[in-house]
Amino acid sequence: MAAATPLLKDELDIVIPTIRNLDFLEMWRPFFQPYHLIIVQDGDPSKTIKVPEGFDYELYNRNDINRILGPKASCISFKDSACRCFGYMVSKKKYIYTIDDDCFVAKDPSGKDINALEQHIKNLLCPSTPHFFNTLYDPYRDGAGFVRGYPFSMREGAPTAVSHGLWLNIPDYDAPTQLVKPHERNTRYVDAVMTIPKGTLFPMCGMNLAFDRDLIGPAMYFGLMGDGQPIGRYDDMWAGWCTKVICDHLGLGIKTGLPYIWHSKASNPFVNLKKEYNGIFWQEEIIPFFQAATLPKECTTVQQCYLELSKQVKEKLSTIDPYFTKLGDAMVTWIEAWDELNPTGDNLAKLSIADGPVKK
Amino acid sequence: MAAATPLLKDELDIVIPTIRNLDFLEMWRPFFQPYHLIIVQDGDPSKTIKVPEGFDYELYNRNDINRILGPKASCISFKDSACRCFGYMVSKKKYIYTIDDDCFVAKDPSGKDINALEQHIKNLLCPSTPHFFNTLYDPYRDGAGFVRGYPFSMREGAPTAVSHGLWLNIPDYDAPTQLVKPHERNTRYVDAVMTIPKGTLFPMCGMNLAFDRDLIGPAMYFGLMGDGQPIGRYDDMWAGWCTKVICDHLGLGIKTGLPYIWHSKASNPFVNLKKEYNGIFWQEEIIPFFQAATLPKECTTVQQCYLELSKQVKEKLSTIDPYFTKLGDAMVTWIEAWDELNPTGDNLAKLSIADGPVKK
Numbered sequence: 144m145a146a147a148t149p150l151l152k153d154e155l156d157i158v159i160p161t162i163r164n165l166d167f168l169e170m171w172r173p174f175f176q177p178y179h180l181i182i183v184q185d186g187d188p189s190k191t192i193k194v195p196e197g198f199d200y201e202l203y204n205r206n207d208i209n210r211i212l213g214p215k216a217s218c219i220s221f222k223d224s225a226c227r228c229f230g231y232m233v234s235k236k237k238y239i240y241t242i243d244d245d246c247f248v249a250k251d252p253s254g255k256d257i258n259a260l261e262q263h264i265k266n267l268l269c270p271s272t273p274h275f276f277n278t279l280y281d282p283y284r285d286g287a288g289f290v291r292g293y294p295f296s297m298r299e300g301a302p303t304a305v306s307h308g309l310w311l312n313i314p315d316y317d318a319p320t321q322l323v324k325p326h327e328r329n330t331r332y333v334d335a336v337m338t339i340p341k342g343t344l345f346p347m348c349g350m351n352l353a354f355d356r357d358l359i360g361p362a363m364y365f366g367l368m369g370d371g372q373p374i375g376r377y378d379d380m381w382a383g384w385c386t387k388v389i390c391d392h393l394g395l396g397i398k399t400g401l402p403y404i405w406h407s408k409a410s411n412p413f414v415n416l417k418k419e420y421n422g423i424f425w426q427e428e429i430i431p432f433f434q435a436a437t438l439p440k441e442c443t444t445v446q447q448c449y450l451e452l453s454k455q456v457k458e459k460l461s462t463i464d465p466y467f468t469k470l471g472d473a474m475v476t477w478i479e480a481w482d483e484l485n486p487t488g489d490n491l492a493k494l495s496i497a498d499g500p501v502k503k
Numbered sequence: 504m505a506a507a508t509p510l511l512k513d514e515l516d517i518v519i520p521t522i523r524n525l526d527f528l529e530m531w532r533p534f535f536q537p538y539h540l541i542i543v544q545d546g547d548p549s550k551t552i553k554v555p556e557g558f559d560y561e562l563y564n565r566n567d568i569n570r571i572l573g574p575k576a577s578c579i580s581f582k583d584s585a586c587r588c589f590g591y592m593v594s595k596k597k598y599i600y601t602i603d604d605d606c607f608v609a610k611d612p613s614g615k616d617i618n619a620l621e622q623h624i625k626n627l628l629c630p631s632t633p634h635f636f637n638t639l640y641d642p643y644r645d646g647a648g649f650v651r652g653y654p655f656s657m658r659e660g661a662p663t664a665v666s667h668g669l670w671l672n673i674p675d676y677d678a679p680t681q682l683v684k685p686h687e688r689n690t691r692y693v694d695a696v697m698t699i700p701k702g703t704l705f706p707m708c709g710m711n712l713a714f715d716r717d718l719i720g721p722a723m724y725f726g727l728m729g730d731g732q733p734i735g736r737y738d739d740m741w742a743g744w745c746t747k748v749i750c751d752h753l754g755l756g757i758k759t760g761l762p763y764i765w766h767s768k769a770s771n772p773f774v775n776l777k778k779e780y781n782g783i784f785w786q787e788e789i790i791p792f793f794q795a796a797t798l799p800k801e802c803t804t805v806q807q808c809y810l811e812l813s814k815q816v817k818e819k820l821s822t823i824d825p826y827f828t829k830l831g832d833a834m835v836t837w838i839e840a841w842d843e844l845n846p847t848g849d850n851l852a853k854l855s856i857a858d859g860p861v862k863k
Binding site: 290327430 | 677706708
């Protein structure tokens with residue numbers, strides 16, 4: 144338990160959707176420099192993103208995405224941070240950490256800089272407890288355990304697929320809440336990590352998020368947002384709903400809590416309201432849909448689960464708005480693109496039949 | 504939000520199962536003296552419990568329980584702290600706080616004494632959020648709120664029926680864990696209150712527990728434990744499983760987290776193992792039973808739900824051990840005794856028919 148957390152240097156990519164300020168990487172340098180960065184530029188490809196010296200990175204703009212995915216690039220959002228999911232797809236690592244460029248290093252109550260990535264790695268490397276609630280929070284943490292009444296057969300837990308970190312300073316609020324509580328700051332450091340129980344949905348925020356790409360990667364699609372779409376700021380929510388349903392089905396766990404980052408500035412609530420207002424209505428139907436969604440036993444891979452969900456989305460959500468038909472199609476395109484860039488034994492075989500031999 | 508917490512002096516009883524040391528009440532005097540205490544003596548009725556001057560209390564021993572309940576006294580455990588539930592039944596107040604006599608006043612991280620009762624009252628007086636997970640914990644706390652993606656239609660929350668408090672110092676561990684980790688102490692103060700999501704069971708500990716008697720009282724039966732029974736230390740667990748299933752059915756919420764008390768001493772792990780060992784096996788079947796339990800729509804009161812559960816217990820758990828037939832019967836007796844001591848409009852009417860007019 145007290146062993147040092149492995150760094151996973153060669154097993155983790157950091158995915159960042161655009162970098163609008165240089166301070167961001169400078170501040171994170173002590174923690175991020177050992178890792179490979181994947182930067183996905185969300186807007187005008189002619190603009191240049193400056194990356195400070197010493198970082199190992201690759202940068203993709205819209206032209207790159209179009210070149211690599213061809214017609215399948217239609218599933219990747221444009222002019223929206225949802226484009227970050229392209230980075231998940233091109234990564235070849237087991238773990239992904241994604242963070243927004245207005246998120247800085249937070250301090251713990253003792254004043255020490257929080258190494259967010261280290262805590263995410265801890266969360267991902269130890270099991271989750273989705274099947275029963277442990278009142279002393281994460282039972283695998285040092286100094287913690289399973290309380291009286293926790294069934295012994297469940298103490299092995301489930302593999303952790305997602306680690307959802309939180310935010311000090313500016314909380315992740317929707318536009319109406321931003322408008323109503325403009326001065327609210329999150330100053331409460333809650334020293335806990337917990338598993339979101341099976342069957343419970345949660346609002347997954349993409350600001351400070353890590354996941355196991357091998358376990359859940361293909362479900363981390365951030366949807367169609369931004370330019371040309373009737374909705375924004377629901378990219379991470381969409382990914383969270385799909386991911387949670389699939390994790391529950393496959394017996395995987397999702398943790399939330401530590402680590403905190405320092406969210407430096409609130410985005411404009413008026414702009415946000417414009418992006419969000421459809422989502423505010425739609426989520427009242429989308430959430431019951433996901434709460435009731437079940438997947439057939441035959442779906443045993445994330446891809447199979449995701450394609451099944453895409454069907455259900457088209458069947459049951461298209462009555463809300465034709466957007467969901469388009470989104471359902473994009474979900475299929477996303478999986479096709481994922482499998483093309485990430486050939487496995489299974490789809491290598493399929494590709495072999497269709498296209499002749501493929502190099503590993 | 505920032506208003507002072509009401510004391511609820513005339514609406515809350517403190518129920519204590521036996522008091523073996525005088526320090527206990529002296530330590531709690533600043534916080535407990537305004538309230539009425541109900542002490543339920545768990546063992547030999549000839550022994551006298553000393554209550555320090557200045558406390559307003561009533562004391563029940565086994566002879567009192569037998570006298571008041573007659574043959575129905577069989578549902579109240581003897582020589583076990585499970586007898587405390589008799590106190591819930593004889594109380595006439597809306598709220599109950601129950602605490603063990605080895606639980607002392609804890610300090611918060613600033614060194615200030617924690618007024619556990621005040622925090623429980625806060626928890627009970629503001630809603631719960633069982634239908635969707637809020638990643639910033641209790642959204643009704645000062646400085647907190649609902650995060651982006653939390654459906655607006657669910658922000659009214661659900662009435663809170665139970666507030667489950669935690670323990671610093673000695674954690675509430677089962678005997679095997681006590682034996683394996685004899686030196687473990689809980690030193691982590693987690694500054695959070697959260698709702699246990701709908702559909703998720705939790706291990707409810709009776710050491711530091713408050714509830715709304717009007718909303719959930721009749722489900723807070725602590726079962727048959729101790730003298731003459733094949734099991735102990737599962738009294739609060741039993742109440743927690745039944746209560747959670749009924750709260751989920753009736754749309755009520757259960758909170759856990761703050762407040763902490765200081766749990767001063769660990770009970771003897773060898774004695775505990777003897778009490779627990781049947782439960783350790785049995786819970787592997789009991790928990791799936793409760794996870795799958797559903798109640799028919801027609802059950803709209805706690806009593807109706809509880810009687811329905813008692814049937815299911817007899818039907819489905821009696822195969823584990825004949826004890827569960829006896830327990831199922833005791834659950835019925837408990838409800839009969841509850842209704843006798845707590846006549847409502849409904850059962851007053853029934854009593855009128857059977858026994859002639861009853862005074863209100």
